[in-house]
Amino acid sequence: MAETILETIAAHTRRRVEEDRRRLPLELLRDQCGQEGQAGGRRFLNALQGRGLGLICEVKKASPSKGILSEDFPYLDVARDYQAAGADCISCLTEPKWFLGSDQVFGDIRAAVSIPMLRKDFTVDEYQIYQARLLGAEAVLLICALLDTRTIARYLELCGELGLSAVVEAHDETELASAVSAGASIIGVNNRNLKDFSVDFATAARLRERIPPEVLYVAESGVTGPADVAELKRIGADAVLMGEVLMRAKDRAALLAALREAAK
Numbered sequence: 500m501a502e503t504i505l506e507t508i509a510a511h512t513r514r515r516v517e518e519d520r521r522r523l524p525l526e527l528l529r530d531q532c533g534q535e536g537q538a539g540g541r542r543f544l545n546a547l548q549g550r551g552l553g554l555i556c557e558v559k560k561a562s563p564s565k566g567i568l569s570e571d572f573p574y575l576d577v578a579r580d581y582q583a584a585g586a587d588c589i590s591c592l593t594e595p596k597w598f599l600g601s602d603q604v605f606g607d608i609r610a611a612v613s614i615p616m617l618r619k620d621f622t623v624d625e626y627q628i629y630q631a632r633l634l635g636a637e638a639v640l641l642i643c644a645l646l647d648t649r650t651i652a653r654y655l656e657l658c659g660e661l662g663l664s665a666v667v668e669a670h671d672e673t674e675l676a677s678a679v680s681a682g683a684s685i686i687g688v689n690n691r692n693l694k695d696f697s698v699d700f701a702t703a704a705r706l707r708e709r710i711p712p713e714v715l716y717v718a719e720s721g722v723t724g725p726a727d728v729a730e731l732k733r734i735g736a737d738a739v740l741m742g743e744v745l746m747r748a749k750d751r752a753a754l755l756a757a758l759r760e761a762a763k
């Protein structure tokens with residue numbers, strides 16, 4: 500069978516991590532993490548709890564499904580607008596080849612805003628969790644389709660040790676069961692199928708009832724405006740993660756205000 504885009508990105512990411520590791524071995528990266536001050540702990544989770552519907556706004560220049568989303572990519576303005584408009588958290592893509600992200604962009608934004616940040620990358624190695632910690636992230640992404648249950652559990656433990664939250668992403672019943680049994684406290688259901696890019700809110704609705712009440716439920720992808728936010732709230736999401744609609748917006752402030760209103 501043809502390799503899916505997700506597998507292609509994962510394979511490329513493994514090579515990227517190997518290069519990073521050659522430049523900075525894990526032991527040294529670990530030492531550097533050890534010298535960091537107090538980590539975010541539950542800041543990411545706390546920011547999304549008890550808020551009605553939490554808003555996670557994403558900074559991304561491009562995506563494999565849509566190509567370039569923002570030609571000039573004024574990422575610092577974007578991130579500052581998110582914070583000013585009352586976003587609860589920021590997600591920032593760091594994958595360089597398909598999303599045109601970078602650790603540099605992440606770091607610049609980290610220095611410019613105070614709200615919790617998710618380092619959005621394709622986690623295939625614990626090395627990336629230490630990297631996220633060093634970048635000042637409060638959270639990482641763990642995609643179930645790329646990791647078995649034991650690995651997810653192990654990474655969650657490491658996140659706990661480093662003071663990071665993790666959004667564990669599932670797309671169907673099997674992946675969701677894996678996220679739950681690994682002990683995830685934040686589960687994201689991606690409305691976009693990363694295997695063929697199709698978007699369907701029915702996924703978020705269908706999987707809702709299988710998510711334990713104590714787990715924070717994030718509906719991800721495919722939001723086109725306030726009506727979608729209201730719909731995901733009705734479905735029972737605790738937070739939404741959206742990117743493209745914001746990156747393309749002509750009047751970001753106005754759109755964010757409308758989205759915030761719909762999330763109340």
Ligand SMILES: O=P(O)(O)OC[C@@H](O)[C@@H](O)c1c[nH]c2ccccc12
Nearest residue numbers: 689719720721722740741742743744
């Ligand atoms: O731009 P959108 O459709 O609003 O989606 C944002 C976010 O959910 C999406 O970027 C995403 C969700 N899960 C991912 C995993 C990897 C890369 C990207 C993603």
